[in-house]
Amino acid sequence: MTNWILGLTGGIGSGKTAASDYLASKGIAVVDSDLVARAVVEPYQPAWSAIREHFGDAAINADSSLNRGWLRQQVFANPDERRWLEQLTHPLIRARTLEMLAAATSEYVILASPLLLESGQQTLVNHTLVIDVPEDIQVQRACQRDANNEEQIRAIIKAQIPRPERLARANDVADNSGPLNQLYEQLNRLHQSYLDLAKAHHSHE
Ligand code: ATP
Numbered sequence: 028m029t030n031w032i033l034g035l036t037g038g039i040g041s042g043k044t045a046a047s048d049y050l051a052s053k054g055i056a057v058v059d060s061d062l063v064a065r066a067v068v069e070p071y072q073p074a075w076s077a078i079r080e081h082f083g084d085a086a087i088n089a090d091s092s093l094n095r096g097w098l099r100q101q102v103f104a105n106p107d108e109r110r111w112l113e114q115l116t117h118p119l120i121r122a123r124t125l126e127m128l129a130a131a132t133s134e135y136v137i138l139a140s141p142l143l144l145e146s147g148q149q150t151l152v153n154h155t156l157v158i159d160v161p162e163d164i165q166v167q168r169a170c171q172r173d174a175n176n177e178e179q180i181r182a183i184i185k186a187q188i189p190r191p192e193r194l195a196r197a198n199d200v201a202d203n204s205g206p207l208n209q210l211y212e213q214l215n216r217l218h219q220s221y222l223d224l225a226k227a228h229h230s231h232e
Contacts, residue, residue, distance in 0.1 A: 032136050032137075032138055032153050033136070034148065035156050038184055039184060045203070046201065049211055050218060060139065060142070061141070149196070156200075156217065157196075158210075162184060165184060199217055201213045
């Protein structure tokens with residue numbers, strides 16, 4: 028039996044975590060692509076060893092974790108190094124994601140990913156839910172949460188898929204410009220429809 032998979036995405040500060048936490052509270056398993064990306068480079072994992080061999084010890088912190096800031100600078104400055112790192116990590120991330128999606132046992136499973144639409148991960152999901160807010164609210168909420176300034180947040184938004192394109196690629200959109208209880212009301216309705224879709228999916232197998 029294959030799981031029915033909901034891809035959950037949205038721009039920075041849109042409320043992806045708020046939405047996935049809420050659906051998780053209903054017993055739905057959430058696979059977080061950021062956590063998977065970190066897991067494949069944990070100390071002494073094959074990708075960690077390959078990175079140390081390729082970049083040298085400068086890539087590794089004293090506690091054996093990856094020096095992400097240093098690595099980010101290397102790949103930012105050098106597209107070949109970026110490609111090397113992506114060719115190493117992307118297949119591992121994809122394989123681990125597939126494993127975790129398959130292992131989950133809830134009625135449906137969520138793949139939560141900020142880069143669902145940018146990274147080709149949409150091919151892994153049956154249905155896509157976008158959490159949407161206007162750009163000014165994204166900036167305001169992301170600034171409040173992190174120490175980032177407005178300029179940094181706007182630069183990240185520019186690097187992400189443009190809002191109209193994101194919305195065009197969604198099967199469902201939840202508007203999170205109001206208070207959280209309005210987001211939750213929308214999610215209650217969507218959750219019911221996902222239970223139905225997952226049931227139909229399983230009965231066709
Ligand atoms: P990122 O991609 O940056 O990790 P995200 O899409 O996961 O962000 P959240 O972390 O869920 O977004 O929300 C961003 C911030 O806005 C958080 O501090 C969260 O508590 C707050 N927030 C989310 N939804 C609302 C809302 N409806 N009203 C007020 N604050 C909200």
